[in-house]
Amino acid sequence: MRREIFLLEEVDFRPMNSRRPLEYLTWLTRYKKEDETRSVPTLTSGMSIRSRDIHLAGAFYAVGITGHPQFKVVTLWQCRGGWDGGWRQMMEIYQGVDERLFLSDIDDLRFSAFSRPLGAVPGCPPMDELPAEPFYLFESARVRPGAALDYLEAVRTERAPLLAEHGHRLVGLYEVLFCDTEAVTLWSVSLDDHLAMQRARDAALGLDDEVAPDPRLLDWSKRAREFLEGPWRETLLARPQPREQRTSG
DSSP, X not given: OOOOEEEEEEEEOSSOOTHHHHHHHHHHHHHHHHHTTOSSOEEXXXXXXXXXXXXXXXXXXXXXXXXXXXXXXXXXXXXXXXXXXXXXXXXXXXXXOOGGGGOOTTTTTOSEEEEEEEEEOTTOOOOSSOXXXXXXXXXXXXXXXXXXXXXXXHIIIIIHHXXXXXXXXXXXXXXXXXXXXXXXXXXXXXXXXXXXXXXXXXXXTTSOSSSOOOTHHHHHHHHHTTTEEEEEXXXXXXXXXXXXXXXXX
């Protein structure tokens, strides 16, 4: 079985305009839904690739109060077929860069975008359909050079069982490719479980005497520092509600 390859993209919208993230997500999900019926890859007049092998696995609104810039969208793309599938198709449009590559239906909608190519590591759950939870915990960890795989193995064997007890389901376990200093994990979670785990951690710190503490949450933080070298951050992502559900009733 070949390795699964993904692309994680963070898109900013400035000047701050609260409508732009929704406009972008609405356009993007409609655009990619059309591609699921394509039998072969095709190029648009603007040289973008239309292919079912470049699958929009997840499209999220970044919850700004958890540490994201406002306003922001995060998308997760699955390259079906791995390196020789969706990844190859994306790369082929850069062979002899055509001027049409710089034309886009969404020019001036986005302010900036930052992409990370990701490689699934052993134990990463297979990507079929994302769980139907309303929130996702997105972790980006700067690790010592060369320590990404060791860190992710510790996450899989030590942290994932612990977080599962707190209602967090591991969705993605990724090495950031073309560098040796970053790892990404993705977890699905309900709002109630998110809040309960924060309180259990507070209680372990002696800052909440109304709930049971879970000192293992603090133990993991110490364990993780054996692999980390730079910034480590967890933020929350929300799945937008389909337009037909927002307007019903």
